[in-house]
Amino acid sequence: MSWRSSPEAGNSPDGDLLVGLLAVVGGTRPDADVGLIGRAYDFAARAHAGQSRKTGDPYISHPVAVAAILVQAGADDQTLCAGLLHDTPQGGSYSLAALRGEFGADVTRLVTGVAALDDGFGTGQPGSRADGPATEPTPDLRVSMIKLADRLHNLRTAGPLPPATQLSKSRETLEVLVPLAASLGLDAIRTELAELAARMISGHAASRASPSGRLLAAAAALLPRTARSRWRDEWAGELAALPTRRGRAVFTARTLAGIPRLRVTLRRPPRADGTRR
Amino acid sequence: MTPGPRLTLQVQLVLAALLSEPARDYYGLQLCELTSLPSGTIYPFMARLEQLGWVESSWEDPRRHVPEGRPRRRYYRLTGEGAGQAREALARVRRPGRRPRYGLVTWPGIAEVTR
Numbered sequence: 223m224s225w226r227s228s229p230e231a232g233n234s235p236d237g238d239l240l241v242g243l244l245a246v247v248g249g250t251r252p253d254a255d256v257g258l259i260g261r262a263y264d265f266a267a268r269a270h271a272g273q274s275r276k277t278g279d280p281y282i283s284h285p286v287a288v289a290a291i292l293v294q295a296g297a298d299d300q301t302l303c304a305g306l307l308h309d310t311p312q313g314g315s316y317s318l319a320a321l322r323g324e325f326g327a328d329v330t331r332l333v334t335g336v337a338a339l340d341d342g343f344g345t346g347q348p349g350s351r352a353d354g355p356a357t358e359p360t361p362d363l364r365v366s367m368i369k370l371a372d373r374l375h376n377l378r379t380a381g382p383l384p385p386a387t388q389l390s391k392s393r394e395t396l397e398v399l400v401p402l403a404a405s406l407g408l409d410a411i412r413t414e415l416a417e418l419a420a421r422m423i424s425g426h427a428a429s430r431a432s433p434s435g436r437l438l439a440a441a442a443a444l445l446p447r448t449a450r451s452r453w454r455d456e457w458a459g460e461l462a463a464l465p466t467r468r469g470r471a472v473f474t475a476r477t478l479a480g481i482p483r484l485r486v487t488l489r490r491p492p493r494a495d496g497t498r499r
Numbered sequence: 500m501t502p503g504p505r506l507t508l509q510v511q512l513v514l515a516a517l518l519s520e521p522a523r524d525y526y527g528l529q530l531c532e533l534t535s536l537p538s539g540t541i542y543p544f545m546a547r548l549e550q551l552g553w554v555e556s557s558w559e560d561p562r563r564h565v566p567e568g569r570p571r572r573r574y575y576r577l578t579g580e581g582a583g584q585a586r587e588a589l590a591r592v593r594r595p596g597r598r599p600r601y602g603l604v605t606w607p608g609i610a611e612v613t614r
Contacts, residue, residue, distance in 0.1 A: 396561045420561045424570035453542070456573035459559070460528050460538075463569065473528070473538055480539025487546045 239263075239286045246290045247302075255299045258325075259289075262303040265324060269310040276382040284375060285309060291371035295408055301364040304332035308368055311337055335365035336372065363406060370403050370411050377418040389426050392419035424455045434474040435461050441481055449488050503588050504547055509536055511592065513544050514585040517554070517575070521582045524557075524574035545575055553581030 240263045247254045266285050273281035289305040297305070303325060311318060311333065322330040373395060380388050396419045403412035435458055442454040457477060464470045504510050516533040517525065525533075530541050548554040555578050559571040577585065 393565065396565055400561075416561060417558075420558060420565075420571055423561070423565060452573070455558075455570065456527065456542075459564075459570045459572035460526065463528070463572070476537035476539040477542065478539065479537070480542050483539070483543040484546055487543045487550070490547075490550065 239283060243286050243290055243293075246293050250293050254293075254302070258299055258303055259306070262306040262325065262329075265321075266306045266310055269307075275379070277379050278382075279379075281309075284379075287375040287378075288368070288371045291374055291411070292367060295367060295371065295411060297364065297367055300329050301332060301367055304329050304336070304364070305368050305371055307333050308336045308372060332362075332364055332368065335362055336368045339365060339369050366402055366406060367408070370399055370406075370408060370415070373399050374411055374415055374418075377415065377422070380418075380422065385426055388422050392422040392426075395419040396423075421451075421455070424458060432461065432467070432470055434467075434470040438474055438477060441478055444481055445485055446488050453484070503551060503553070503584055504544075506588055506592050509534070509540060510544060511589060512536065513541065513548075514589055517577050518582065518585055518589070521577050524576045526559075526572045526574055530575070548581070549575075551581075552578060553584055554578065555581075 240260065243263070244256055244259065247256065247259060263282075263286070267282045270281040270285070275281055275284055285306045285308060288308065289302050292302050292305045307321065307325070307329065310321065318330060318334065321333060373391075377391065377395065380391065383391075395415050400412055400416045400419070403409075403415060438457045438461070439454050442450045442457070445453055461470050461473060464473055512534040513530060513536070516530055519533075527538060527541055527545065530536075530545070531538050534541070545554060545556070549556055554575050556573050556575045558573060561571065564571045
């Protein structure tokens with residue numbers, strides 16, 4: 223494939239990002255216009271030059287990840303490019319006119335559509351519009367896909383955000399974006415969004431937990447690593463439903479007593495079909 | 500026949516509780532209440548039953564716990580295979596001629612299973 227020998231790909235320190243993206247594209251949509259994708263990457267990389275994310279990664283890593291999610295969701299070339307470019311209007315140094323000149327009206331409309339969608343939900347007061355949500359125009363399918371991919375990557379990398387932001391983004395995701403993904407039939411995105419948001423909300427509750435909750439959360443560290451967060455969340459869920467401090471203390475003491483046994487159980491390899499170890 | 504868990508009385512209690520409404524989801528504390536077993540016993544059992552494929556577990560639907568402002572719960576449910584295996588296992592330990600233990604046989608779930 224021609225893009226593999228593309229001289230630009232390895233030039234910048236972040237060129238690996240483009241190579242990675244093109245590998246995903248090549249594996250999923252061999253017919254994609256890699257020249258167009260490369261140009262969109264270059265444009266975005268210039269617009270976001272010197273910017274970094276809260277995670278410490280160069281900013282360009284975000285639009286690239288969004289584009290990769292879009293490829294896997296079956297997006298077309300224009301949507302993919304708009305995904306790469308979706309934050310460039312906020313980058314400041316590049317005007318919409320430049321965007322239109324370089325990529326045409328279709329891609330530009332998708333990029334501005336995502337920004338318009340951001341203003342359209344979550345921040346608006348539900349009561350401020352007399353007509354209510356029923357008359358809100360259905361967002362363009364491709365704009366919605368970009369927005370969903372954007373949120374998915376933001377949630378995947380939300381760790382460094384303040385808890386209050388994580389919580390509000392998670393709520394908005396469950397209330398608005400998960401139903402949107404479901405209505406578009408984007409099942410993989412819907413499932414992951416719902417899981418990330420629910421985990422974030424539950425983790426938030428656990429971090430505000432009682433002394434009992436903190437004790438159990440600490441004790442979960444005795445379990446195999448892959449099982450820890452599941453049991454920590456499970457116990458936080460049970461604790462939160464117990465009304466009295468005494469009830470929580472009893473639950474905690476009894477659950478702690480079972481941790482050595484749980485640890486042994488979880489360390490047993492899963493059964494090989496039909497055979498006892 | 501897939502080998503099952505060791506059928507201690509406690510495991511029998513848990514299986515009977517799950518079988519009393521096989522299609523229902525139970526969270527851990529509900530199983531504690533139904534069986535009068537402590538949570539420190541229930542969770543390792545459930546982990547083992549899940550490993551064996553008798554039980555599957557899943558998180559509560561966010562549409563239920565988020566509006567109530569509480570963290571999600573983990574729910575357990577017998578798998579189709581698990582329900583059959585559990586019935587057979589309980590029937591085996593309770594085969595005719597073997598004197599049923601008082602207290603267990605009056606338990607609603609067991610009566611249903613042995614019928």
